[in-house]
Amino acid sequence: MITTSSNSVLLQPDTIKSHDRGGGARTTPLVGKAIGATAFITGYTEFNGGAEIPFHHHNTEESVVLIAGDAIFDIDGQSIPVKQGDVTFIPPNVPHRFRNASSTNPMKILWIYGSMNASRTLVETGETRPISLEHGA
Numbered sequence: 001m002i003t004t005s006s007n008s009v010l011l012q013p014d015t016i017k018s019h020d021r022g023g024g025a026r027t028t029p030l031v032g033k034a035i036g037a038t039a040f041i042t043g044y045t046e047f048n049g050g051a052e053i054p055f056h057h058h059n060t061e062e063s064v065v066l067i068a069g070d071a072i073f074d075i076d077g078q079s080i081p082v083k084q085g086d087v088t089f090i091p092p093n094v095p096h097r098f099r100n101a102s103s104t105n106p107m108k109i110l111w112i113y114g115s116m117n118a119s120r121t122l123v124e125t126g127e128t129r130p131i132s133l134e135h136g137a
Contacts, residue, residue, distance in 0.1 A: 001035070009035045013044060022101075024051030029118045033116055033132065040114055041131060045073075045098075047107040050102030055123040057126075060115035062090045064098065069107030095123045 002010040012018075018028045021096055024047060031042040044067070045053070055074070064087070071082040077097040082088070082098075090096055102106040118131040 003035075005084060007036055011035070011137050018046075021045065021053060023053065024048035024050040025053050030110075039116065040112060041118060042110065044063065045109050047098070047100040047109075049102055049106065049122075050100055053097050055095045055097045056088070056120050057095045058113060058118055058120055060092050060113050060117075060118045062088075062114070063112045064088045064090070065110045065112075066109045067108040069105055070101040071107050071109070072101050073097075074099065085121050091117060 001015070002014065004010075009031075013028050015032065016028050016030070018026045020026050026046055028044045028046070029041075030044065031037045032041070033041075043081050047069070051074075056114075066082045066084050066086050068084060070084070073080045073082050073088060073096065075090070075094065081101065098107075098109060113131060116132070120131060121128040
């Protein structure tokens with residue numbers, strides 16, 4: 001991480017610790033409270049071939065950009081193919097998930113939450129956890 005005199009920051013994701021999310025997915029926190037952000041948080045989630053995350057929802061708006069690979073976006077009873085560079089907008093409290101469309105190639109997303117207090121609630125269990133736990137905050 002490089003911090004400038006104006007407190008701007010250059011992050012180098014290959015130097016940031018990733019967190020295993022289970023099921024072949026791992027998250028790397030990027031912009032968050034620890035570097036001075038006050039309004040939003042971001043990170044990468046990488047998926048191994050065939051990996052998917054469970055249905056969940058958030059208490060805030062979310063945008064996801066597919067950085068690499070091919071994905072399936074499951075939302076509102078639809079399974080929507082997503083190609084590299086596609087961007088989603090998901091309102092608060094809408095159950096959704098992303099899964100890797102390939103059984104062999106990796107996939108990577110960039111996520112942005114519209115609040116420092118974003119949380120994830122798993123649909124199946126109702127368990128809610130702050131996203132900040134993945135940021136080590």
